[in-house]
Amino acid sequence: MIAIIDYDTGNTRNVKKAMDYLNIQNTLSADPAVIGNADGLILPGVGAFGKAVEALKQRQLIPVIKQAAKAGTPILGICLGMQLLFDRSFEFGETPGLGLIPGEVVAIPDDLGVKVPHMGWDQNQVTQTDPIANGFDQEATYFVHSYYVKTQPQYILAESDYGVKIPSIVRNQNVIGMQFHPEKSGRIGLNGLAAFKEVVTNGNYSRN
Amino acid sequence: MLAKRIIPCLDVDHGRVKKGVNFVHLTDVGDPVAIAAAYEKQGADELVFLDITATNEKRPAIVDTIEKVAAQVFMPLTVGGGIHTVADMQRLLKAGADKVAVNSQAVRDPSLISKGAEKFGAQCIVLAIDSKWDPAKQRYTVYVNGGRQATDLDVIEWAKQGVAAGAGELMVTSMDKDGTKSGFDIPLYQKLTVAVNVPIIASGGCGKLTDFNDVFKQTDVDAALAASVFHFGELTIPDVKAALKKDGVTVR
Numbered sequence: 492m493i494a495i496i497d498y499d500t501g502n503t504r505n506v507k508k509a510m511d512y513l514n515i516q517n518t519l520s521a522d523p524a525v526i527g528n529a530d531g532l533i534l535p536g537v538g539a540f541g542k543a544v545e546a547l548k549q550r551q552l553i554p555v556i557k558q559a560a561k562a563g564t565p566i567l568g569i570c571l572g573m574q575l576l577f578d579r580s581f582e583f584g585e586t587p588g589l590g591l592i593p594g595e596v597v598a599i600p601d602d603l604g605v606k607v608p609h610m611g612w613d614q615n616q617v618t619q620t621d622p623i624a625n626g627f628d629q630e631a632t633y634f635v636h637s638y639y640v641k642t643q644p645q646y647i648l649a650e651s652d653y654g655v656k657i658p659s660i661v662r663n664q665n666v667i668g669m670q671f672h673p674e675k676s677g678r679i680g681l682n683g684l685a686a687f688k689e690v691v692t693n694g695n696y697s698r699n
Numbered sequence: 700m701l702a703k704r705i706i707p708c709l710d711v712d713h714g715r716v717k718k719g720v721n722f723v724h725l726t727d728v729g730d731p732v733a734i735a736a737a738y739e740k741q742g743a744d745e746l747v748f749l750d751i752t753a754t755n756e757k758r759p760a761i762v763d764t765i766e767k768v769a770a771q772v773f774m775p776l777t778v779g780g781g782i783h784t785v786a787d788m789q790r791l792l793k794a795g796a797d798k799v800a801v802n803s804q805a806v807r808d809p810s811l812i813s814k815g816a817e818k819f820g821a822q823c824i825v826l827a828i829d830s831k832w833d834p835a836k837q838r839y840t841v842y843v844n845g846g847r848q849a850t851d852l853d854v855i856e857w858a859k860q861g862v863a864a865g866a867g868e869l870m871v872t873s874m875d876k877d878g879t880k881s882g883f884d885i886p887l888y889q890k891l892t893v894a895v896n897v898p899i900i901a902s903g904g905c906g907k908l909t910d911f912n913d914v915f916k917q918t919d920v921d922a923a924l925a926a927s928v929f930h931f932g933e934l935t936i937p938d939v940k941a942a943l944k945k946d947g948v949t950v951r
Binding site: 502504505508509511512537538539601605606607608609610611612613614631633635637652653674675676677678680681 | 702704739769770771773775793797819867868951
């Protein structure tokens with residue numbers, strides 16, 4: 492069973508709808524016991540980094556997610572949920588994240604002649620072959636964000652060029668992130684969710 | 700490069716798409732789910748649902764509509780029409796909308812924009828503006844109540860004020876152009892895109908393929924919205940996108 496972590500953020504139900512549409516067994520839950528026992532976790536998220544960390548703390552979910560990651564449970568962070576996987580964010584002051592992938596979250600520079608937020612359909616360039624990134628090369632997905640992650644190339648599977656190179660799919664073993672919204676990116680996005688399901692089923696990752 | 704977006708707009712009345720569409724062989728030409736799915740297949744980048752239900756007690760119908768569409772169609776959905784409170788926004792976002800568009804009520808109470816942006820993020824809040832050129836005052840005037848009532852507001856100033864309050868996007872309809880099929884209101888969007896730095900959706904006036912090329916080549920708008928030309932099959936989204944691509948405009 493894949494648990495979608497329910498912590499009062501905007502897009503949880505749309506992620507669930509997409510999983511239901513794909514006939515992938517899933518449950519929406521904030522219960523640490525359910526989340527701790529799930530075969531895979533999805534961490535959605537829209538909004539501000541600090542607020543999201545607070546909401547996870549209130550529900551006592553941070554140690555549960557960290558423990559699951561350590562145990563090798565596949566985790567997919569979406570949009571803000573992906574940013575939460577990193578060490579820290581500089582959105583409204585510095586806030587520590589989950590620290591599951593090395594890197595930090597910084598503002599998209601607004602002096603490059605691009606509009607911020609980065610909102611709309613933008614193209615992905617796959618930088619590393621991986622089952623999760625399969626099918627995303629030269630395909631557009633739907634992005635909505637004002638911050639992006641800075642991390643080492645070894646964790647980047649795909650990126651999108653928006654004045655700066657924005658990592659759009661990241662992976663550190665069993666911990667995966669998508670900066671775009673796979674649940675809002677048509678067939679291409681749904682394929683990404685299905686690929687995550689395959690990782691959960693096949694255990695296509697190396698344990699820490 | 701961010702793709703320029705092509706957005707069909709559906710008028711929804713009591714949960715049914717008004718007048719329907721006739722570009723595909725739908726068995727139910729007024730079914731929002733079937734129409735949304737057909738547009739997704741055509742390559743629409745986003746859908747706007749405008750709730751035109753006149754009676755307030757029937758309003759929940761749109762929430763139900765969005766709930767159903769969002770379970771079958773996986774693309775960004777914006778809903779406008781009759782949004783008066785943050786609670787209205789919450790219901791629609793929870794049902795599966797990605798953005799809500801506020802118009803008349805935001806003019807009456809601009810704090811609706813900031814309250815919505817604070818709670819859901821600026822990216823969720825679209826400020827819809829109906830604009831009409833006033834030759835006497837030599838400016839664009841904001842209209843409310845479905846374009847029936849003029850206000851004291853200047854469109855450019857109201858756009859800036861809305862963005863400052865937290866609107867993450869503007870959807871600006873030119874009443875001068877709407878229904879004329881004579882092309883988008885290029886001067887209006889040239890002024891707006893210089894005045895604010897949020898995405899702008901151009902709406903009103905498109906009748907032929909080159910209208911889309913013109914608005915994207917001559918202004919810095921991010922998206923173009925149309926209704927009847929798509930619904931009645933006069934233009935198709937693939938044709939519009941092919942023409943744009945040929946002209947060097949980035950599309951999906």
